[in-house]
Amino acid sequence: MGVRLAKPGEFTQRALLNGKQSLLAVEALKDLVSAATDTQLRMAQACLGAWPEWIEKAKTRLAPWIARAEAVLDYGDDEIIQLDFNTLQAEIALIRETFHVEQMRSSAARWLRDGIRVALVGRPNSGKSTLFNALAGEDRAIVTEIPGTTRDVLEIRTEWSGLPLYLFDTAGLRNSNDPVERLGVARVAGVLEKVDLILHLLPLMDQGSDLEILNRLAPFQGKVLEVRTFGDQGRGAGGIVVSAMTGDLQALKVALQDRFLGPHSPDACLGALATLRQREVLDELVFQSDLVLGLSESCPPELVASALQGMWALLARLTGEDRVESTLDQVFSGFCLGK
Ligand SMILES: Nc1nc2c(ncn2[C@@H]2O[C@H](COP(=O)(O)OP(=O)(O)OP(=O)(O)O)[C@@H](O)[C@H]2O)c(=O)[nH]1
Ligand SMILES: [Mg+2]
Structure with a gap:
């Protein structure tokens, strides 16, 4: 009759692919189902819904700099657009600080989760x-x-x-x-x-x-x-x-x-990112920020643009917006049939 069994987590996966849920919320749902203690339950609940504000803020801060860096690539020769390198570095340092705070919080939250x-x-x-x-x-x-x-x-x-x-x-x-x-x-x-x-x-x-x-x-x-x-x-x-x-x-x-x-x-620790996948991406975000902070004004604009793009890509990996199949498989393989 054209009917088949749902794959593990398939309904949730559809919600994700249709933009109804972020990967972070999906992971929280998985944790909610397997929570064994009150703390684990509360931790999972705190991560359901919209992704944390600090991610949104980081994206808002980062986006104009990516746009500027790309514009410099396209029009830099005409000297119409310049990248204010010092302001860029100051902004990235602020973003890095929020990543670092979250990194510390998640290394504590990890114990509460696991x-x-x-x-x-x-x-x-x-x-x-x-x-x-x-x-x-x-x-x-x-x-x-x-x-x-x-x-x-x-x-x-x-x-x-x-x-x-x-x-x-x-x-x-x-x-x-x-x-x-x-x-x-x-x-x-x-x-x-x-x-x-x-x-x-x-x-x-x-x-x-x-x-x-x-x-x-x-x-x-x-x-x-x-x-x-x-x-x-x-x-x-x-x-x-x-x-x-x-x-x-x-x-x-x-x-x-x-x-x-x-x-x-x-x-x-409520609301902190505590899964191994999330912690790994957070570590990479701090690392990638340090990479940007290590660049000097004399670096080729291509390098600046690609380092900033790297940060953006990691944020997208965190929220699941990049929809990379291997990440999704990793997350959904832990779900029960259906759900
Ligand atoms: N006063 C007092 N007695 C204790 C305390 N902790 C354990 N005991 C007593 O010490 C004895 C041994 O306690 P257990 O908890 O069985 O010791 P254990 O280390 O598990 O011993 P094994 O299983 O034989 O290796 C028991 O009679 C306990 O009641 C304590 O904090 N204060
Ligand atoms: Mg004993």
């Missing part, structure tokens, strides 16, 4: 499972005073203090003769590889960690954060001190927000 993978490691009885439960807000992992309680890796997805977290509770690190516990410890290595952050739990009363644990964590130094547990049992230690027992996790909250969001609050 979630942060966090492993809890430490010696047996260092309070990993207790902290895991506290962060998850539910009694998920078994907690006992017997060292070596946790064997398997436990994973839970949760939202804590506005941060979407994938938490991994692991077996306490020690040399054990128990074959089951040994298997559990062996699994920790795989977790360390794949997470974004390793919380190395060290009870307040411990003087330091044993060499074995430090050696294991050494290859991941850049993503290890030491957290002193059993904060209710004493005082005096500096650094991040928490007590999962009493629920005092403020220091950890500050440390995580600082590390992943920097100066941006979760709310300040």
Whole structure:
């Protein structure tokens, strides 16, 4: 009867191709469908609709300069039209600054969109499972005073203090003769590889960690954060001190927000461009702006015109106005059938 099944995202794709939606809104729709936490939902919602104002402003600022640069190419010999190079550079510097601000915001927003993978490691009885439960807000992992309680890796997805977290509770690190516990410890290595952050739990009363644990964590130094547990049992230690027992996790909250969001609050990340594709284009926009800023007045006008065109093309790639098929395929392949 001439009927066929719709391709993944085909209805949305038609809306895009008919100019009813921008690629940014389409990507937000995709995020909306797959949002798993409140923050992810709010982030997606903030990107639906018209594209952000800063893009529109950048285009408005850039357009006359492209026109001028092209005119210089056509009529420059007659000296009717000149390019005021200093004003051009000042304008581009302003545009670059807005790109840079967005770049910073999106590197924070990325964590809110994608979630942060966090492993809890430490010696047996260092309070990993207790902290895991506290962060998850539910009694998920078994907690006992017997060292070596946790064997398997436990994973839970949760939202804590506005941060979407994938938490991994692991077996306490020690040399054990128990074959089951040994298997559990062996699994920790795989977790360390794949997470974004390793919380190395060290009870307040411990003087330091044993060499074995430090050696294991050494290859991941850049993503290890030491957290002193059993904060209710004493005082005096500096650094991040928490007590999962009493629920005092403020220091950890500050440390995580600082590390992943920097100066941006979760709310300040709403509307930021957070997908990998968008972040890549943003990086290129900053790079391309720097390229223009690196030009000198003696450069051939062709070079100026083409560098400005490059910025324009990147903005069009961001919004999807350029309709490049490979970009569209990349975006729509993640959609469900129909939609
Ligand atoms: N006072 C106090 N006790 C705690 C705290 N955190 C954990 N505990 C206790 O310490 C013991 C061990 O806690 P777990 O959370 O099971 O420790 P773990 O690191 O998961 O231990 P393994 O799974 O054996 O590696 C339990 O009896 C907890 O109740 C804390 O912050 N304060
Ligand atoms: Mg445990």
